[in-house]
Amino acid sequence: MTNALHIKAPAKINRFLHVVGQRKDGYHLLQSVFQLIDLHDDIYLTASTDGLVHRPTGAVNVPPEEDLVVRAAKLLQEYSQTKQGCTIQVEKRIPMGAGLGGGSSDAAATLWGLNELWGLQLSRKELMNLGVKLGADVPFFLFGQNAFVEGIGELLQAVSLPESCFLLVYPKVHIPTVDIFKDPNLTRNHPTVTISDFIDSPNLEQFGRNDCEEVVIQKYQEVAAVLNWLHQQAPQSSPRMSGSGSSVFVALESELANDLLSQLPHQWIGFVVRGLARHPSYNPSS
Numbered sequence: 164m165t166n167a168l169h170i171k172a173p174a175k176i177n178r179f180l181h182v183v184g185q186r187k188d189g190y191h192l193l194q195s196v197f198q199l200i201d202l203h204d205d206i207y208l209t210a211s212t213d214g215l216v217h218r219p220t221g222a223v224n225v226p227p228e229e230d231l232v233v234r235a236a237k238l239l240q241e242y243s244q245t246k247q248g249c250t251i252q253v254e255k256r257i258p259m260g261a262g263l264g265g266g267s268s269d270a271a272a273t274l275w276g277l278n279e280l281w282g283l284q285l286s287r288k289e290l291m292n293l294g295v296k297l298g299a300d301v302p303f304f305l306f307g308q309n310a311f312v313e314g315i316g317e318l319l320q321a322v323s324l325p326e327s328c329f330l331l332v333y334p335k336v337h338i339p340t341v342d343i344f345k346d347p348n349l350t351r352n353h354p355t356v357t358i359s360d361f362i363d364s365p366n367l368e369q370f371g372r373n374d375c376e377e378v379v380i381q382k383y384q385e386v387a388a389v390l391n392w393l394h395q396q397a398p399q400s401s402p403r404m405s406g407s408g409s410s411v412f413v414a415l416e417s418e419l420a421n422d423l424l425s426q427l428p429h430q431w432i433g434f435v436v437r438g439l440a441r442h443p444s445y446n447p448s449s
Contacts, residue, residue, distance in 0.1 A: 166210040168280060171203040171443040172272040174263040174436075175303065176329065176405040176412050179361075179371030181353035182344075190299075190315045191344055191351065196361055197264075197300075198309050198324055199439040202331065204265060205254040206232070206272045210280040214248045216240070221253040222266075231270035235297055239277050242293055247281045258432065260337030262406025264300045271304030275445055291317070307442035311358040320358055324367070324438060329412045330420040331434040332393070332427065334385040336409040343375050343407040346382075350374040368401040368414050379408040386411065389431065396423050 175197045184192035211217075216236045218227040227233050232251045239245075251273060257265030274290050277283075287305060294301030299316030310319040343349065353374055364370040380387040386404060389411045393402035402413035415423070420435045427433040 166280060168206075168208045168276045170206040170208070170272040170276050170445075172206050172257075172265070172268040172304070173199045173201065173203045173439060173443055174257045174265055174268065175199055175300070176263065176331070176410075177373060177403075178324075178367065179403075180373040180375060180406065181356065181371055182349060182351050182374045183353050183355050185351050186315070192314060193312065193316060194353075194356060195312045196309070196322060196324075197303050197312050198327075199442060200329065200331070200436040201439055201443070202257055202263070202434055202436050203443065204257050204269055204272075206269055206276065207252040207254075208273065208276045208280055209250045210277075211248040211250060212246075214240075214246050216248055217250040219250065219252060221251070222255050222259060225259075231266045231297055232273040235270040235273040235294075235301075236277055238293055238296060239274055239281075239283070243281070243283045243285070245281050245283065249277055249280065258333045258335075258410065260339065261333050261410040262338070262340075262404065262408050263410055264304065264406065267298045267300035268304045270294065270297045271301050272444065274301075275305060304442070307445060308440065309438075311361065322358060322362065324440070327414050327438045328417045328420050329436050329438070330393070330415055330423055331405075331410055331412045331436050332389045333410045333432045333434075334383075334389050335430065335432060336383050336385045338379065338383060338386075338408040340407040342382075343378055346378045348381070349378050366401075368403075373404050373406075375407045376404040379404060383409060385409065392428065393423075396426070 178196040181194045291302040
């Protein structure tokens with residue numbers, strides 16, 4: 164059995180994001196379609212026998228004990244009662260606080276990878292149940308394919324999406340998700356839709372909206388500026404914020420996406436990315 168794994172932990176975008184209610188415990192009820200994209204972090208896991216969790220490299224300005232990958236490893240240790248340990252090295256590419264799920268994806272990769280390295284043989288469902296304790300997006304990344312998402316993020320139905328190219332823009336603004344979901348102006352009663360409503364839509368790029376977007380652009384002018392710039396540069400397109408921000412994406416032909424990337428204002432970071440049908444490192448059907 165190998166004692167080391169390299170896992171690509173992909174980002175996601177929200178093709179739409181509706182807030183349809185709020186539970187008594189404060190968690191918001193959502194409907195969304197999560198799409199995997201080929202922007203990814205690299206997770207390097209090495210098993211050890213000392214029972215300790217080491218994270219020598221990781222997200223900048225995130226102490227190891229607060230890092231989701233460390234919390235994921237310790238949660239798995241506690242649940243499985245294993246005496247094994249590990250070293251986790253994270254090479255970040257996915258911007259933080261950008262609505263792309265990077266931290267959740269890293270945590271999911273850690274749970275999956277250590278389940279393999281430690282020989283725990285936990286089912287995907289068990290890992291997903293553990294994952295939701297770390298964050299609402301973690302079960303999606305363990306699900307491993309594009310999904311129509313409901314509940315707080317744990318109710319998932321596989322959805323097939325057409326191959327797409329996106330220009331993704333990060334305005335170098337870190338937006339704490341909790342701040343947006345606490346805002347009194349956030350819509351919390353969006354009418355519910357069905358997976359069929361989305362699939363049968365004649366234009367997926369224009370389906371629904373992101374309910375967080377209106378709140379964010381009132382608080383963060385940089386996000387409003389990105390949306391305005393994309394509207395001006397590609398007036399026939401439908402740019403949209405991902406998650407609770409701050410990144411914005413727009414579906415474009417590859418040539419135009421790369422052309423706009425070359426013209427991107429210097430204060431922003433851009434990526435030309437493609438949608439993925441499956442997680443790049445593990446099989447969603449297993």
